[in-house]
Amino acid sequence: MTDLADSIESMEQLAVVWRAMVLDRDPGADVRDLPGLAVRWADSRFAFWNCVTLTDVAADAALVRERLRAAADLMRAKRRPGFLWVFEDLLTDETRAGLPEAAERAGLGFAFPGTGMAGDLLPLPDPVHPELTFVRVRTEDDLRAYADLNSRAYGFPLAEGRDGLAGSALWKDGVHAYLGLRDGTPVTCAGTVEAEGRLFVALVATAPEWQRRGYGEAVTRKALHEGARSTDLTRATLHATVAGAPVYPRIGFRPNSPIGFYALRD
Numbered sequence: 001m002t003d004l005a006d007s008i009e010s011m012e013q014l015a016v017v018w019r020a021m022v023l024d025r026d027p028g029a030d031v032r033d034l035p036g037l038a039v040r041w042a043d044s045r046f047a048f049w050n051c052v053t054l055t056d057v058a059a060d061a062a063l064v065r066e067r068l069r070a071a072a073d074l075m076r077a078k079r080r081p082g083f084l085w086v087f088e089d090l091l092t093d094e095t096r097a098g099l100p101e102a103a104e105r106a107g108l109g110f111a112f113p114g115t116g117m118a119g120d121l122l123p124l125p126d127p128v129h130p131e132l133t134f135v136r137v138r139t140e141d142d143l144r145a146y147a148d149l150n151s152r153a154y155g156f157p158l159a160e161g162r163d164g165l166a167g168s169a170l171w172k173d174g175v176h177a178y179l180g181l182r183d184g185t186p187v188t189c190a191g192t193v194e195a196e197g198r199l200f201v202a203l204v205a206t207a208p209e210w211q212r213r214g215y216g217e218a219v220t221r222k223a224l225h226e227g228a229r230s231t232d233l234t235r236a237t238l239h240a241t242v243a244g245a246p247v248y249p250r251i252g253f254r255p256n257s258p259i260g261f262y263a264l265r266d
Contacts, residue, residue: 004057007089007257009198010116011055013237014085015040016195017202018051024170025049030078036067043080046147046156046164048203050082054090061095061102068106075264076107082263084108087116089257103262114259115245118237121252122199122228127221129180129214132188134222137177143168145179145186146203153205154241175202176227180219188215192227192236199227201238201248217247224251 015033018040022029025042032039036056042049052071056063071084088096100110137146143165151161171177177191188206192199201223206216224236239259240248249255 003089003256006118006254007087007116008057009118010237010239010257010259011053011085011087011090013195013198013200014038014051014053014239015055017193017200018049020170020174020193020195021202022049022051024168025164034070036063037071037074039074041074041078041082043078044164045080045160047080047082047160049164050078050080051085052082053085054087057090058092059095060092061098064091064095064099065102065105068102068108072106072108072264083111084262086260086262087257088260099260104265107265108262109265111261111263113242114261115240115255116237116257116259117240117245117248117253117255118198118235119251119253120235122224122234122236124221124225124228124251126225127218129218131182131213132180132215132218134219135179135181136226137175137179137189137191138172140166142177142179143171146171146177146189146191149179149186149189149207150203150205152207153243176223176230177203178219178222178226180215180222182210182215188219190216190220190223192223194227194231194233195237197233197235199224199231199233199236201236204238204244211243216244217250220247221251 030041147161180188
């Protein structure tokens with residue numbers, strides 16, 4: 001694949017996976033593919049499930065300004081806050097250079113960065129970590145623990161994370177979601193889900209007090225191992241935060257497009 005093809009794949013994987021995640025929260029959620037915009041908006045208290053993504057490739061600056069205004073207008077019409085995702089390698093160099101000013105004019109502010117990653121790295125051996133045991137998410141208590149780990153790791157109130165996962169049949173059955181337990185207490189989590197011939201890694205988190213011990217890498221390997229064993233897939237994709245970006249290349253992922261997350265300015 002070329003670098004551009006990897007970046008297109010990364011954007012398309014988001015659109016596919018978030019469709020499933022959002023409809024799991026609300027079968028009547030706003031899931032639309034508009035000109036240049038993929039809308040995946042559950043209006044959940046868990047802001048990651050409220051998403052708009054730019055989908056044009058190599059659009060000129062004027063068209064991107066139009067897309068940003070349309071995205072901001074859509075976000076303003078929603079009850080709950082969320083994020084606009086911009087896969088920066090899908091932009092021309094000129095458009096990328098003018099993105100901060102164009103976003104500001106649309107009423108959007110930069111929230112945080114991310115990185116798309118992918119790799120033909122499966123299957124992986126079943127991981128072993130001397131301090132962890134792994135349990136697949138199957139119960140509401142498991143889901144609550146998974147949600148709470150994500151809330152604590154990403155700075156959400158616990159109630160918001162629970163709103164994103166409580167009662168989910170998808171995360172109990174369709175996602176290969178695992179908790180890593182230390183002395184019986186959940187300290188880390190990761191999930192993988194099949195998406196158009198790939199395994200997509202989603203919602204990896206480690207409790208802040210247990211970070212930098214290899215727990216996140218171990219539980220991600222577990223979710224990948226079990227997902228590949230179930231599906232026979234060989235390629236995996238993900239979107240990494242700054243905290244996770246150094247971990248995934250050790251598993252075999254290669255970075256592709258930088259991602260900018262934007263939110264409405266107050």
